[in-house]
Every structure is written in C-alpha cells, then in structure tokens.
Amino acid sequence: MPSADSLLPGSARSGTMLWLFVLALLVLAPFVGLYPVFLMNALCFAIFACAFNLLLGYTGLLSFGHAAFMGSAAYVTGWLVRSAGWPPELGVLAGTLAAMVLGTLVGLVAIRRQGIYFAMVTLAMAQMIYFICLQSPLTGGEDGLQGVPRGKLLGLLPLDDDRVMYFLVLAIFVAVFLGVVRIVHSPYGQVLKAIRENEPRAVSLGYDVDRYKLLAFVLSTTIAGLAGAMKTLVLGFASLSDVHWSLSGEVVLMTLLGGMGTFAGPVVGAFTIIGLQNFLADRVGSWVTVIIGVIFVFCVIAFRKGIVGELLAWQQRRRAG
Amino acid sequence: MNEVFGIPIQAFLGQLLLGLVNGSFYAMLSLGLAVIFGLLGIVNFAHGALYMIGAYVAWLCLEKFGLNYWAALVVAPVVVGFVGVVVEKAFLKHLYKLDPLYGLLLTFGLALIAEGVFRDQFGVSGQQYPVPELLQGATNLGFMVLPNYRAWVVVACLTVCLGTWFVIEKTSLGSTLRASTENPTLVQAFGINVPMMVTLTYAGGAALAALAGVLAAPVIQITPLMGSNLIIVVFAVVVIGGMGSILGSIITGVVLGLLEGLTKVFYPEASNIVVFVIMVIVLMVRPAGLFGKEK
Numbered sequence: 319m320p321s322a323d324s325l326l327p328g329s330a331r332s333g334t335m336l337w338l339f340v341l342a343l344l345v346l347a348p349f350v351g352l353y354p355v356f357l358m359n360a361l362c363f364a365i366f367a368c369a370f371n372l373l374l375g376y377t378g379l380l381s382f383g384h385a386a387f388m389g390s391a392a393y394v395t396g397w398l399v400r401s402a403g404w405p406p407e408l409g410v411l412a413g414t415l416a417a418m419v420l421g422t423l424v425g426l427v428a429i430r431r432q433g434i435y436f437a438m439v440t441l442a443m444a445q446m447i448y449f450i451c452l453q454s455p456l457t458g459g460e461d462g463l464q465g466v467p468r469g470k471l472l473g474l475l476p477l478d479d480d481r482v483m484y485f486l487v488l489a490i491f492v493a494v495f496l497g498v499v500r501i502v503h504s505p506y507g508q509v510l511k512a513i514r515e516n517e518p519r520a521v522s523l524g525y526d527v528d529r530y531k532l533l534a535f536v537l538s539t540t541i542a543g544l545a546g547a548m549k550t551l552v553l554g555f556a557s558l559s560d561v562h563w564s565l566s567g568e569v570v571l572m573t574l575l576g577g578m579g580t581f582a583g584p585v586v587g588a589f590t591i592i593g594l595q596n597f598l599a600d601r602v603g604s605w606v607t608v609i610i611g612v613i614f615v616f617c618v619i620a621f622r623k624g625i626v627g628e629l630l631a632w633q634q635r636r637r638a639g
Numbered sequence: 640m641n642e643v644f645g646i647p648i649q650a651f652l653g654q655l656l657l658g659l660v661n662g663s664f665y666a667m668l669s670l671g672l673a674v675i676f677g678l679l680g681i682v683n684f685a686h687g688a689l690y691m692i693g694a695y696v697a698w699l700c701l702e703k704f705g706l707n708y709w710a711a712l713v714v715a716p717v718v719v720g721f722v723g724v725v726v727e728k729a730f731l732k733h734l735y736k737l738d739p740l741y742g743l744l745l746t747f748g749l750a751l752i753a754e755g756v757f758r759d760q761f762g763v764s765g766q767q768y769p770v771p772e773l774l775q776g777a778t779n780l781g782f783m784v785l786p787n788y789r790a791w792v793v794v795a796c797l798t799v800c801l802g803t804w805f806v807i808e809k810t811s812l813g814s815t816l817r818a819s820t821e822n823p824t825l826v827q828a829f830g831i832n833v834p835m836m837v838t839l840t841y842a843g844g845a846a847l848a849a850l851a852g853v854l855a856a857p858v859i860q861i862t863p864l865m866g867s868n869l870i871i872v873v874f875a876v877v878v879i880g881g882m883g884s885i886l887g888s889i890i891t892g893v894v895l896g897l898l899e900g901l902t903k904v905f906y907p908e909a910s911n912i913v914v915f916v917i918m919v920i921v922l923m924v925r926p927a928g929l930f931g932k933e934k
Contacts, residue, residue: 380743427923430922431926433738434743437682439922442878442914442918445872445915453911563867570744570747604755608752608756611752615748618744
C-alpha cells in the first residue's frame with residue numbers, strides 16, 4: 319500500500335503544489351456559484367472519512383460502526399446548542415468530547431477481538447448506540463433534533479452567513495487533514511503501520527499493540543465526532559440516519575473508493591459519494607441504495623486500490639517504465 | 640400460582656415462547672453463518688438479505704402463483720440456494736486469497752443491492768403472510784395457551800439445526816467438509832472437488848437462511864429491511880458463541896432468544912439491546928466467545 323502521496327511525477331514539492339492548488343480551488347469554490355451547503359456537507363464527510371482512514375488505512379482495523387460516533391456527537395451538539403442554548407464552539411467541543419468518551423468505551427471492548435470479529439463487534443455496539451438514541455427522550459426519536467441554530471462563533475462571527483460557515487468548516491477540514499498527515503508520519507504512525515502489516519511481529523518487538531490500537535481508535539472516533547458536530551451546525555439538524563449502520567457502510571465505501579491508506583483517497587471518495595447521492599437523489603429514488611451497493615461490489619472485486627491508489631500505481635509504473 | 644414475580648403466567652410464558660421463536664431464528668441464521676465462515680472464510684453480511692428474499696419468495700408464491708406455504712418451504716430454499724450458487728461463482732470465488740474483510744464488504748454491497756431492489760419493487764410497508772390452515776389456532780395446555788404455529792416454528796427450526804449438525808459432524812459428507820475447512824489443498828489431492836463443495840456450502844447456507852425466512856413469514860411483517868435488522872443481532876450472537884462450533888451456535892442462539900424474551904417481560908425498554916450488552920460482558924470475560932478457541 320502506498321504511503322507517500324505526491325500525485326504528480328517528481329518530487330514532494332510538486333505534491334505540495336498540487337495541494338495548494340486544490341486548497342485554492344476550495345477557497346474559491348463558493349464564489350464561483352457552487353452551493354456552499356453541499357460543499358460544507360461534503361467537507362464534513364471528508365473529515366469523517368479521513369478519521370476512518372486513519373483506522374482502516376493506517377492501522378488495518380475495520381470499524382463497521384463509525385456512524386455511532388459521528389451521530390452521537392451530532393446529537394450532543396444539536397441538543398446543547400438548541401435546547402440548552404450553548405454557543406456553537408462549546409457545543410462542537412462537547413460533541414467531540416462525547417465521541418471521544420464513547421470511542422474509548424467501545425474501543426476498550428472491541429480491541430479484545432481482531433480482524434473480522436472486530437468489525438462485527440463494532441457493528442453490534444454501534445447498533446446498541448442506535449437503539450439508545452432511538453429510545454432516548456433527548457434525541458427526538460424518529461423526528462430527530464430539528465432547527466439547530468448556528469449562532470455566532472465566539473459571539474462575534476455570524477455563522478448564519480453561509481460563506482462564514484464555509485470558511486470555518488474548510489479551516490477545520492484543513493487542520494484535520496494536516497493533523498492526520500502529521501500523525502501518520504510520526505513515530506507513532508509508523509508503529510501503527512507496523513501493526514497493520516504484521517501484528518504478531520509488532521508484539522514480538524515489544525510494542526504494547528493494544529494501547530496503540532486503542533489510541534488510534536479513540537483518535538479516529540474523536541475526529542469522526544468533530545465531523546458529526548460540524549455537520550449538525552451546517553445542516554441545522556441531527557437525526558437517526560446519522561447513527562444508522564448504513565452510514566457506517568457509506569464511510570467504508572468512501573475510503574475504499576477513494577483509496578484506503580492514501581491521504582487524498584478519503585477526501586476524493588467523500589466528494590464522489592456525496593456528489594453522487596446529491597445528483598441521484600431526485601432522479602432515481604430508492605435505486606440510490608442499489609447503485610451504492612453496485613459500487614461497493616465493483617470496488618471490492620476490481621478496484622481495491624481506489625481512485626487515488628490507482629493513480630499512484632499508474633504514476634509508479636510510468637516512472638519505472 | 641397465576642403469577643411469576645408479579646407478572647401473569649400466561650403473559651410470562653407467552654413472551655418466553657416468543658423469545659424461543661426468535662432464538663430459533665438466531666440459531667438457524669448463526670448456524671449458516673458459521674458453516675459458510677468455516678469453509679469460505681467469509682462473514683456473509685448478505686445472510687440477512689437471503690433471509691428476506693426467502694420470505695418474499697414465499698409471499699410471491701402465494702400471491703402470484705397460488706403455491707401454498709408447504710410448497711414455499713421447498714421452493715424458497717431452492718430458489719435462494721440457486722442465487723447462492725450464482726453469487727459464489729460470480730463474486731465470492733475471487734476473494735478467497737484476500738483478507739476476509741473484503742468478503743464482509745462485498746456481501747455488504749450485495750445486501751444493499753438486494754434491499755434496494757426489493758424496496759423499489761415492494762415499498763417499505765410490510766406484507767402479511769397468513770398462517771397456513773393446518774397450523775391455525777392454539778392448543779390449551781392447561782397452564783398456557785400455545786399458538787400452534789409458534790410451536791411448529793420452534794420444532795421445525797430445531798429439527799433443521801440438529802439435522803445440519805448431524806450431517807456435518809456424523810456423516811462422511813460432513814467429514815469431507817470439515818477436512819476441507821482444515822486443509823483444502825490436501826483434500827483436493829484426494830480427488831475431491833473442493834471448489835464445488837465450497838459452492839454447495841454457500842448455497843446450503845443461503846438455503847437455510849431462506850428456509851428461516853419462510854418460517855418467519857407468518858409471524859412477522861415482511862419488509863425489505865427485515866434482514867439487516869436481524870443480521871446485526873445474529874452477528875452479536877456469533878461473537879458471543881464463537882464461530883468454531885456448530886452445536887455452540889445453536890445453543891447460543893436459542894439461549895439468547897430466551898434471554899431477550901425474559902427482558903421483554905421484566906424491562907421492555909432494554910429488550911432491543913440486551914443481546915449487545917451480553918456480548919460486551921462475554922468479550923470482557925471470555926474474548927474468544929463461549930464456544931470459541933483462542934488462536
């Protein structure tokens with residue numbers, strides 16, 4: 319699996335140039351008529367997928383219950399901002415912390431099993447969280463929490479203005495993206511990759527594998543929580559679909575389609591899937607599920623490296639030949 | 640003696656029976672999952688979808704072709720078993736050399752496709768399937784009134800489960816199957832067509848799921864989502880029992896169904912999550928599952 323992420327042939331410098339170019343596009347996007355709420359939603363999912371990729375792509379752990387963390391944070395933020403009247407920054411912070419605590423609890427149980435069982439345990443525990451959200455009097459049941467106000471950031475910046483909100487989401491996305499790059503390139507990230515490649519060997523080298531895995535899990539769920547909290551502010555609601563297993567499946571697909579274990583992959587995957595869903599929603603109705611399923615099957619059978627992974631492989635082949 | 644812990648005995652036994660019915664379905668589905676995982680190394684997320692398709696085939700048999708319940712008990716497993724053959728030949732056989740996680744993802748995709756297609760065709764509202772005439776009504780046992788159909792479901796499920804256990808553990812076909820699980824290359828060297836056995840195993844597991852679907856049809860609402868909701872609970876059952884033992888998955892399934900029924904009596908709010916809570920406890924105490932072996 320490739321870990322270096324320069325998309326253009328040549329040095330790391332041209333890679334940086336490419337990233338600056340993409341960033342410039344994202345900064346300009348709302349001024350050229352792209353619908354800002356769509357972009358913000360896609361960016362939130364890109365944050366979510368980056369968090370997920372940290373776990374699947376770099377640690378080799380497939381969590382099939384990540385929606386539970388995104389969704390719980392969405393509910394906590396939504397409830398605090400709407401019903402308790404908290405300012406948005408504290409609401410987001412509290413939601414993110416809630417996902418962190420929940421991630422620690424679930425992680426402590428889930429890391430007791432490996433591989434396929436890890437996936438099943440996280441799925442089952444996420445379903446438990448789903449039922450708790452369904453029955454809790456605070457979540458509004460089937461209706462969810464509607465009409466969450468965006469408020470003013472630090473009492474100053476009016477987030478009701480879509481452009482202000484957009485730049486806040488973009489800033490958080492860039493921070494998360496750089497944070498993930500930093501984590502993966504740190505000595506800690508190298509140990510995670512060692513665990514992914516050969517867990518028994520990492521154990522034999524004296525690493526406390528469970529602690530590394532737990533920390534990766536908690537980091538991932540915390541960032542997923544941040545994504546959920548931001549999404550609540552952006553869209554103004556939190557609902558049961560934020561904690562549903564189908565969303566856990568979608569984030570797997572975003573990561574797989576974009577290219578797991580690459581930095582850009584989850585971002586590309588998130589924009590592709592969210593764009594596709596937006597495009598298809600009015601046109602094909604319930605066939606969206608079928609199309610998502612077909613992409614899933616196609617990715618697993620013939621496209622396991624994902625879009626970015628294939629580009630990197632193509633670039634390597636070209637350089638070699 | 641009309642009450643147990645302050646709950647009317649009829650209601651208590653009624654919930655317990657309902658728990659036993661659910662437990663029988665858990666047993667049958669986790670059994671299929673365990674057999675497929677044993678030989679294919681794939682956790683079949685589509686198992687719930689196959690169960691759902693089984694129920695719909697029964698319903699379609701009745702509505703469109705006038706085939707009754709007893710015919711559906713044969714037709715649905717055959718049809719879904721055939722679907723299983725196609726799925727294995729077309730998709731799953733490409734994955735055996737890969738990380739088992741890919742098998743989970745692929746079958747997840749297949750489950751989404753099946754669900755989407757059925758939702759488009761039949762909508763999200765449930766379909767009713769009538770209880771067959773022969774099994775309508777109830778028998779008064781003196782201490783409780785036993786609905787005949789539920790009794791039949793429990794007996795039928797457990798017979799099929801024990802039959803499957805017998806075939807796998809006590810017959811020569813079963814011993815070949817178990818040998819292929821341990822060492823497929825060696826078994827192939829003895830001239831046994833292992834790829835064909837793999838295909839038939841998946842088809843068999845699919846047929847079991849469909850049979851469970853037909854048996855469930857008269858006691859539940861048939862909806863496109865009935866499978867996914869159930870399969871997640873069955874995953875928890877499988878984690879609790881461990882996938883190593885056939886008899887283990889049958890016992891775990893039935894016992895968990897009963898515990899769920901008991902929870903419905905004493906603390907209904909928790910009945911949705913009790914299986915997951917038990918899973919957490921088992922993982923803390925015995926990570927490999929009750930019948931699993933530590934690797």
